[in-house]
Amino acid sequence: MSAQDATRRRVLVDADELARLLDDEPPVLLDVRWALGRSDGHERYLEAHLPGAVYVDLDTELAAPASPAAGRHPLPDVADLERAARRWGVREGGAVVVYDDAGGTSAARAWWLLRWAGVRDVRILDGGLPAWTAAGYPGEPGEVTPEPGDVVLVPGALRTLDADDAAALPQDGVLLDARAAERYAGRVEPVDPRAGHVPGAVSAPTAENLGPDGRFLDAAALTARFAALGVPLGDRGDRVGVYCGSGVTAAHEIAALASLGVDAALFPGSWSQWSNDPERPVATA
Numbered sequence: 001m002s003a004q005d006a007t008r009r010r011v012l013v014d015a016d017e018l019a020r021l022l023d024d025e026p027p028v029l030l031d032v033r034w035a036l037g038r039s040d041g042h043e044r045y046l047e048a049h050l051p052g053a054v055y056v057d058l059d060t061e062l063a064a065p066a067s068p069a070a071g072r073h074p075l076p077d078v079a080d081l082e083r084a085a086r087r088w089g090v091r092e093g094g095a096v097v098v099y100d101d102a103g104g105t106s107a108a109r110a111w112w113l114l115r116w117a118g119v120r121d122v123r124i125l126d127g128g129l130p131a132w133t134a135a136g137y138p139g140e141p142g143e144v145t146p147e148p149g150d151v152v153l154v155p156g157a158l159r160t161l162d163a164d165d166a167a168a169l170p171q172d173g174v175l176l177d178a179r180a181a182e183r184y185a186g187r188v189e190p191v192d193p194r195a196g197h198v199p200g201a202v203s204a205p206t207a208e209n210l211g212p213d214g215r216f217l218d219a220a221a222l223t224a225r226f227a228a229l230g231v232p233l234g235d236r237g238d239r240v241g242v243y244c245g246s247g248v249t250a251a252h253e254i255a256a257l258a259s260l261g262v263d264a265a266l267f268p269g270s271w272s273q274w275s276n277d278p279e280r281p282v283a284t285a
Helices: 003-009 015-024 041-047 078-087 107-116 128-134 163-171 219-228 249-258 270-274
Strands: 028-031 096-099 122-125 174-177 240-243
Touching: 003 219, 015 128, 096 107, 096 128, 107 122, 107 249, 122 128, 163 174, 163 240, 163 270, 219 249, 240 249, 240 270
Parallel strands: 028 096, 096 122, 174 240
Antiparallel strands: none
């Protein structure tokens, strides 16, 4: 296996490899189905999910309560996240695989939070539930209640930015805006109080990390994409930051970069925090 393949496999797992793991050393499986404006993730989970998967509520378990000062999905208190992770069955030193039905765009939030909190072996199922079923593997209905885990979480293993950091980063680094291009340009803003983007940020919609099949682009295509956006793919990953609307889909962009060996930082408050502060400038174009 090449070094590039090994780096990618630390972030992503495909359906065939996951099926083998479930027969041998099963990881904890977390179903993180969520989308902006939808509230039926748990209902869809109950209809069918990967065997043994536990449902994770993004709004209540992967975020603290929303506020104008902190954004729509602030980082949860680590003690609350630890209680949730133990409910999911996460054990100290154990492996975790997260998935959704939207190319990993919500599951990546769980990936990022657990990695940030010190869980080393966390991967995203590439292609999610559609890839699993397309490969012919079974699902199951109903709720899963695992044996409680014993994981101990310590925050800080992945880097974060606050609003001041995000404002300064474009001066000597790259700040990526992972929202849709029309929100970046300020042509539309469906949820936050002002339209536009952080001055100096580069438009890099999360959806463009994925191919038509809902799986991450291969390493060559991702490398070309981020190089064209000005991302340093060598030893200056510490000068790359990402934000989105509320810190959810930006985690997907960080996962894509991590699959290339780039250690990007998340601005957790993202546009929902920035746009609520009248002192912060807004760019449009």
